[in-house]
Amino acid sequence: MNLAGKRALITGGGSGIGADLARGFAAAGAEVVIAGRRLDVLGVVARKTGARAIQADVTDEASVMRLFAEAGPCEIVIANAGAADSAPFGKTSLAQWHAMLGVNLTGTFLTFREGLKQMPGWGRIIAIASIAGLRGYPYVAPYVAAKHGVVGLTKALALEVAKREITVNAICPGYVATEMTERSVANIRAKTGMDEAEALAALTKTSPQNRLIEPSEITSLAVWLCSEDARGMNGQALSLAGGEG
Numbered sequence: 001m002n003l004a005g006k007r008a009l010i011t012g013g014g015s016g017i018g019a020d021l022a023r024g025f026a027a028a029g030a031e032v033v034i035a036g037r038r039l040d041v042l043g044v045v046a047r048k049t050g051a052r053a054i055q056a057d058v059t060d061e062a063s064v065m066r067l068f069a070e071a072g073p074c075e076i077v078i079a080n081a082g083a084a085d086s087a088p089f090g091k092t093s094l095a096q097w098h099a100m101l102g103v104n105l106t107g108t109f110l111t112f113r114e115g116l117k118q119m120p121g122w123g124r125i126i127a128i129a130s131i132a133g134l135r136g137y138p139y140v141a142p143y144v145a146a147k148h149g150v151v152g153l154t155k156a157l158a159l160e161v162a163k164r165e166i167t168v169n170a171i172c173p174g175y176v177a178t179e180m181t182e183r184s185v186a187n188i189r190a191k192t193g194m195d196e197a198e199a200l201a202a203l204t205k206t207s208p209q210n211r212l213i214e215p216s217e218i219t220s221l222a223v224w225l226c227s228e229d230a231r232g233m234n235g236q237a238l239s240l241a242g243g244e245g
Contacts, residue, residue, distance in 0.1 A: 001223050004029035009074040011058050011111055012081030014041035016178030017128055017215050021078060022049045024219035033071045058107030068114040076226055077115030079108040080128040084180060086139045086187065100142035105149040112157060123166040124226045127154050131174045131241040151237045158235030167234040169225055174241030175203045177212040209242030
């Protein structure tokens with residue numbers, strides 16, 4: 001895969017999936033721009049990958065507009081920034097609801113919209129959604145609703161741009177071996193008294209392969225979606241969850 005001459009912008013690029021996406025797209029020859037709220041963690045990834053780091057908050061319209069103005073026209077836009085929270089539905093606050101929709105859904109909408117506005121011609125727009133965008137899970141209703149929204153947004157935009165050299169797709173991984181999953185394990189341990197191995201098993205049992213997805217698997221799929229061989233892939237929500245869903 002040779003993406004030389006292409007600029008790829010990745011939100012949530014300071015850790016986890018975003019950091020690996022930066023690595024993979026830089027290795028494929030793309031000029032990489034990573035965005036996030038914390039310049040310190042972005043700087044670590046930038047030094048490792050050669051990416052350019054820009055501070056931005058995807059929940060803030062003005063911040064996202066400034067991000068793309070500073071980044072310049074991008075042929076590849078990946079809406080990866082996200083967060084997860086859990087609570088029984090009856091105890092879920094309105095603030096939790098707004099927070100989950102804000103970063104996961106509104107953040108994707110703003111990233112897609114501003115990225116598309118300055119896309120020079122050929123383009124690839126990708127959302128890092130979740131298997132939770134394709135099925136339900138207990139205790140994470142706002143997160144599930146937001147990720148279902150991301151899948152719907154992806155399918156709608158894909159039809160609007162289908163006659164152009166632009167595709168829009170979503171990658172829907174299961175639990176991934178990242179800091180976010182580590183926090184989920186810690187949360188399970190705190191609430192149940194399980195040890196680390198038991199808490200991790202409680203997560204991986206939903207996967208037919210009984211394992212976490214590696215960030216590199218998501219990166220490989222995202223890079224492939226930017227190839228000419230994938231030009232017919234449009235409006236798809238691609239499950240990457242070992243058969244779950």
